[in-house]
Amino acid sequence: MGSPTESPDSLPTPATPAGRDGLDAILARPGRAVIALDFDGTLAPIVPDPDQARAHPDAVPALAALAPKVASVAVITGRPAGVAVRKGGFADVPGLEHLVVLGHYGAERWDAVSGTVTAPAPHPGVAAVRAELPGVLDRVGAWQGTWIEEKGRAVAVHTRRASDPQAAFEALREPLTDLATRHGLIVEPGRMVLELRPPGMDKGVALLEYAREIGAESVLYAGDDLGDLPAFAAVDKLRSDGVPGLLVCSGSSEVAELADRSDTVVDGPGGVVRLLAALAAQLG
DSSP states (O other): OOOOOOOTTSOOOOSSHHHHHHHHHHHHOGGGEEEEEOSBTTTBOOOSSGGGOOOOTTHHHHHHHHGGGSSEEEEEOSSOHHHHHHHHTOTTOTTOTTEEEEEGGGTEEEETTTTEEEOOOOOHHHHHHHHHHHHHHHHHTOOTTOEEEEOSSOEEEEOTTSSSHHHHHHHHHHHHHHHHHHTTOEEEEETTEEEEEOTTOOHHHHHHHHHHHHTOSEEEEEEOSGGGHHHHHHHHHHHHTTOOEEEEEEOOTTOHHHHHHOSEEESHHHHHHHHHHHHHHHTO
């Protein structure tokens, strides 16, 4: 991990040689670069109720300034694609024609050009888990302060509003893992959240497939949580294949592992937006 050197109008200087190579490649050939971004905690501040999340107020202007100058901007999120589009305010924005939203870790896709979402049939295990989840929470005694988020192709239990968020998180981890396993799902832990979803869905798979589809010659990925580690690994894979990459952590003391793996750390969604705006300005 490195602390970036930046001013409000300048790009951070990556702390690693690989990160500097990634940034140099993006600046040299922006038309072949993919800018990939997580949503919650990266473009949108984390809030106690995930339904109230909204993109940082400067996110859309920064993305609209940057998107026409690169091959593509991809928002990769565990949320349904349509939900991320609404909460991000991405629809019908001039300049965002090069934007895609890969929702449910790539299982759904929204393209700004068409304004439509494409997706396969949902995994049957999600409906079974959804039906049993209240009983599991009741047996564990973890209802107080927990929040069940319906995500269509997944379901998540948040503990951030519990009286002891970490204790509730740890108490739920094993029973939710058992529940998920019985129905062919996995549990993805995050920042005071446990998400039950089908296997084979992660941000790394989504990023690799999209980068290869676009023919990316460089890639930037920005995230904030444990669910972003597969995308970081995907950038490492692309680097090993000769595609330079830049890893950005939307800073959080809750997920030190992500910060340690990044090339540069910025100050949450505000820092991410400033980086995007500075990149757009640098590209002219």
